[in-house]
Amino acid sequence: xxxxxxxxxxxxxxxxxxxxxxxxxxxxxxxxxxxxxxxxxxxxxxxxxxxxxxxxxxxxxxxxxxxxxxxxxxxxxxxxxxxxxxxxxxxxxxxxxxxxxxxxxxxxxx
Amino acid sequence: xxxxxxxxxxxxxxxxxxxxxxxxxxxxxxxxxxxxxxxxxxxxxxxxxxxxxxxxxxxxxxxxxxxxxxxxxxxxxxxxxxxxxxxxxxxxxxxxxxxxxxxxxxxxxxxxxxxx
Numbered sequence: 719x720x721x722x723x724x725x726x727x728x729x730x731x732x733x734x735x736x737x738x739x740x741x742x743x744x745x746x747x748x749x750x751x752x753x754x755x756x757x758x759x760x761x762x763x764x765x766x767x768x769x770x771x772x773x774x775x776x777x778x779x780x781x782x783x784x785x786x787x788x789x790x791x792x793x794x795x796x797x798x799x800x801x802x803x804x805x806x807x808x809x810x811x812x813x814x815x816x817x818x819x820x821x822x823x824x825x826x827x828x
Numbered sequence: 829x830x831x832x833x834x835x836x837x838x839x840x841x842x843x844x845x846x847x848x849x850x851x852x853x854x855x856x857x858x859x860x861x862x863x864x865x866x867x868x869x870x871x872x873x874x875x876x877x878x879x880x881x882x883x884x885x886x887x888x889x890x891x892x893x894x895x896x897x898x899x900x901x902x903x904x905x906x907x908x909x910x911x912x913x914x915x916x917x918x919x920x921x922x923x924x925x926x927x928x929x930x931x932x933x934x935x936x937x938x939x940x941x942x943x944x
Contacts, residue, residue, distance in 0.1 A: 750931040761834075761921045761938040762872070806872070810931040814860060820871040 720745040722809050724819035731826055737794040739822050741807030744788070750810040751783055753792045755803045756821065762806055766792065797826040830856050832924050834936025841912055842944055849907045849939045851922030857902035858924035862933070863895075866919045878905050912943040 721744040731737045739753075750769055754762035768774045768781040768790065780793040790809075794801055807819040831854040841847050851861060863875045876892075878884040878899035886892045894916075896908040905924075909916055921938040925931065 752931075752933070754935075759919075759940075761935040763935065764932065767932060808933070814925070814931075815862070815874070815877055816931065816933060818872050818874075 720811055720817045722807055722817045722819040724807050724822045726820055726822060728823040728825050731797050733797060733799060733826055733828050735797050737797045737801065737824055739792040739805050739824065741790045741819055742788055743809045745809065745811040746788065748809045748811045751790045752808040753781060754806040754808060756806055757803045799826050799828055802826050830926060830934040832922065832934045832936040834922050834939055836939055837937060838940040840942045840944065843913055844911055846908055846910045847912055847941060849920055851905045851936050853903045853924045856926040858926055860925040861899055861905040862923045863897060863907050864921045864923065866921060909941065914943045917941055917943045
């Protein structure tokens, strides 16, 4: 069974700090990796996608992928209270159905 | 960018009635649509996968006769909750995957169902 694991948190960081969110996956054939942000009571919204090993930066967000270790992470620099949300890791393998992690709750306190 | 419209955003119905939720891809053709359910403070739960023109594939434990899914066109999928009961009250979210080849999912805004 394909699994995507995330620490449920909550991860609490002070405003301005770097938040580091981690995700591991079991399917070595996975090709596409995504991070979604979900505010309470809202649907998920796409933040980042990454397909190749290494880092991908977009503004304050950096996604990191290590396929050998089956690990993907999301770094949020200069964290803001508005970043407080649940962050979902999604992985696509050989099938056409994505597997989502249970999400990590992030709290950025002033 | 890709936009998925979901309607209604919230609905209240009486026990025993049926409710239809629509999911439309507005600016792209969605080859595959996924329907999720999410209870408060819980993770997304995939209910079913629907491909245009074919029957939906339901996840284990999801009653296909209770949750009717129709994907009649490349831009529209519907979920009908039949004979709804209070335990069906939840947040239902659709998402769509387009033709681009990249496995990018775009989510609708979700529909909050309350069954009295």
